[in-house]
Amino acid sequence: MPHPTAYLPLPARLPLPALLALATAVFVTCLTEILPAGVLPGMSDDLGVGESAMGQSVTVYAIGTAVTAIPLATATAGWRRKRLLLTAMAGFAAANTVTAVSSHYPLTMAARFVAGVAAGLAWALLAGYARRLAPDHLQGRAIAVVMTGIPVALALGVPAGTFLGDTVGWRVAFWVMTVVAVVLLGWIAVAVPDRPGQRREGRTPVLRTLGVPGVAPVLFVTLVLVLAHTVLYTYIATFLDRIGMGGSTDVVLLVFGAASLLSIWIVGVHIQRRLRALTLGATVLFAVAATVLAVAADSPAAVYAAAGLWGLGWGGAPTLLQTAVGEAGGDAADAAQAMLVTLWNAATAGGGVVGGLLLDHLGAGSFPWSVLALLLPVLVVVAAARAHGFPASAEAEAEAEARTDARTG
Numbered sequence: 492m493p494h495p496t497a498y499l500p501l502p503a504r505l506p507l508p509a510l511l512a513l514a515t516a517v518f519v520t521c522l523t524e525i526l527p528a529g530v531l532p533g534m535s536d537d538l539g540v541g542e543s544a545m546g547q548s549v550t551v552y553a554i555g556t557a558v559t560a561i562p563l564a565t566a567t568a569g570w571r572r573k574r575l576l577l578t579a580m581a582g583f584a585a586a587n588t589v590t591a592v593s594s595h596y597p598l599t600m601a602a603r604f605v606a607g608v609a610a611g612l613a614w615a616l617l618a619g620y621a622r623r624l625a626p627d628h629l630q631g632r633a634i635a636v637v638m639t640g641i642p643v644a645l646a647l648g649v650p651a652g653t654f655l656g657d658t659v660g661w662r663v664a665f666w667v668m669t670v671v672a673v674v675l676l677g678w679i680a681v682a683v684p685d686r687p688g689q690r691r692e693g694r695t696p697v698l699r700t701l702g703v704p705g706v707a708p709v710l711f712v713t714l715v716l717v718l719a720h721t722v723l724y725t726y727i728a729t730f731l732d733r734i735g736m737g738g739s740t741d742v743v744l745l746v747f748g749a750a751s752l753l754s755i756w757i758v759g760v761h762i763q764r765r766l767r768a769l770t771l772g773a774t775v776l777f778a779v780a781a782t783v784l785a786v787a788a789d790s791p792a793a794v795y796a797a798a799g800l801w802g803l804g805w806g807g808a809p810t811l812l813q814t815a816v817g818e819a820g821g822d823a824a825d826a827a828q829a830m831l832v833t834l835w836n837a838a839t840a841g842g843g844v845v846g847g848l849l850l851d852h853l854g855a856g857s858f859p860w861s862v863l864a865l866l867l868p869v870l871v872v873v874a875a876a877r878a879h880g881f882p883a884s885a886e887a888e889a890e891a892e893a894r895t896d897a898r899t900g
Contacts, residue, residue: 506624508682510636513617515675516576517640519583520610522648523668524552527603529653530661537661538596545596548603550840555607556614557836563608564615564829572620573685575612577676582609584672591665607836614832618813619825623686628763631814635759638810642751642802650741689825700826705819705879708872710827712880713812714834716774719865720805721842723781723858726850733855734788743798750802758807762814767881770811770873776804778866785859819880 527534527548535545567575586606593599618634625633655664701707723730728740736743758769780801787793812831820827849857877883 505629505633505636506684507636509624509684510621510633512675512678512683513576513621513637514640514643515671515678516580516613517617517637518644518648519580519640519668519672519675520613521641521644522652523583523587523606524549524610525644525649526652526664526668529649530656530664533656533661534599538594538599540596548600550843551600552603552607552610553836553840555604556611557607557833557840559608560611560615560832560836561826561829563612564825564832567612567688568825569688571685571687572616572623573679573683575616575688576620576683577679579609579612579616580672580676580679582606582612584669584676587665587668587672591662591669611829611832611836614835615825615829618817619828620686622817622824624684631762631766631810632759634814634817635755635762635807635810638807638813639752639755641809642748642755642806645744645748645751647748650745700820700823700830703820703823703827705876705882706816706823706827706830708876708880709812709816709819710830710834712770712869712872713816713831714838715865715869716777716808716812717835717838718842718845719777719862719869720808721839722846722849722865723784723801723862725843726846726855726858729850730784730855730858731794734794736791736794739791743794746795746798747802747805750799751806754803754806755810757803758810762807762810766811766815766818767873767877767883769807770815770881771870773804773808773811774866774869774873776800778804778863778870780804781859781862781866785856785863788856788859815881 527545531542531545534548535542538545583606586602586609589602590599590606593602617637621633621637622630652664652667655661655667701710727743728737731737731740731743754773761769777800780797783793783797783800787797813828816827816831817824845861846858849861873881
């Protein structure tokens with residue numbers, strides 16, 4: 492039997508103040524993960540280690556998320572959602588504070604691991620929380636609003652953090668992240684409605700969730716698609732340098748970020764009716780971008796166009812995948828989300844390793860070809876998952892409903 496507070500009335504429209512608070516939480520998790528990349532030389536000098544060793548601060552964050560997301564999601568399944576989110580954001584405030592003041596490499600790495608653990612808590616609940624705050628017909632759009640935190644962090648947060656690191660020191664950048672997290676704690680407390688956790692008798696064991704129709708295909712697509720993206724994104728500066736555009740990395744990433752924001756808007760408008768078509772379209776756009784980079788990288792205009800297509804394909808992917816796994820998971824949606832978070836971070840960590848091997852053995856020119864090779868099975872699985880995962884039936888029903896509305900209107 493559901494908890495009595497599960498029947499709290501939902502607003503007729505999107506609760507934007509609450510959803511924007513969740514989007515800021517996504518921004519904090521994403522920027523905390525990748526901020527060291529923008530201030531790596533300063534961190535390396537201050538802590539007395541090489542840049543390659545300091546770069547592992549991103550890896551240890553991803554490992555912290557990957558290894559703890561499922562067990563923590565299971566252990567906290569009964570917690571009220573606001574309490575859990577506040578705990579995660581408090582973890583970010585503490586971890587970024589320690590990072591800002593630490594003068595010892597092992598302590599800094601421990602703080603980064605704790606930040607990754609906090610991210611595992613946050614990512615396992617954010618999409619589901621957004622869905623539960625919105626009426627049924629707006630749940631996909633609610634997730635899209637929350638996921639805007641990712642491209643904002645990539646397109647604006649990283650350049651701003653890098654600027655702060657260059658002008659006033661990398662520690663200030665992490666102090667700013669602490670301040671944002673503390674302000675966010677108050678925002679969540681005031682503006683985000685609470686929702687109950689799952690009662691013990693209503694929970695599906697995590698591993699059994701793999702047997703829920705549609706969950707496994709979505710998780711496979713997540714693993715391979717994120718791996719493809721991470722291989723290219725992690726080494727995009729290296730790739731651009733090899734083709735003579737090393738000085739334009741910031742502009743290329745700006746184009747990518749702007750296109751990602753547009754992608755999230757498009758996905759937010761159409762996801763409720765077009766989940767399958769949007770996922771197929773996103774994969775095709777990413778594949779076209781990789782093809783352009785593979786065969787026309789000698790043209791700066793083509794590279795910028797490829798960055799735009801890549802952003803259009805990638806920007807809405809987190810929303811599409813989290814919506815797909817949530818709908819496929821049904822009553823086991825929280826467990827499915829935790830598995831998605833684990834695979835997402837495993838792919839993020841693995842992308843750096845795979846990209847490094849490709850760079851050492853085949854050169855930077857192999858990156859776009861490798862992306863194409865990874866995207867082919869993604870297309871096959873999405874196309875095959877017509878009944879569950881990326882169902883065609885939901886889109887057919889939506890089209891029939893639209894035709895009915897048009898006739899009656």
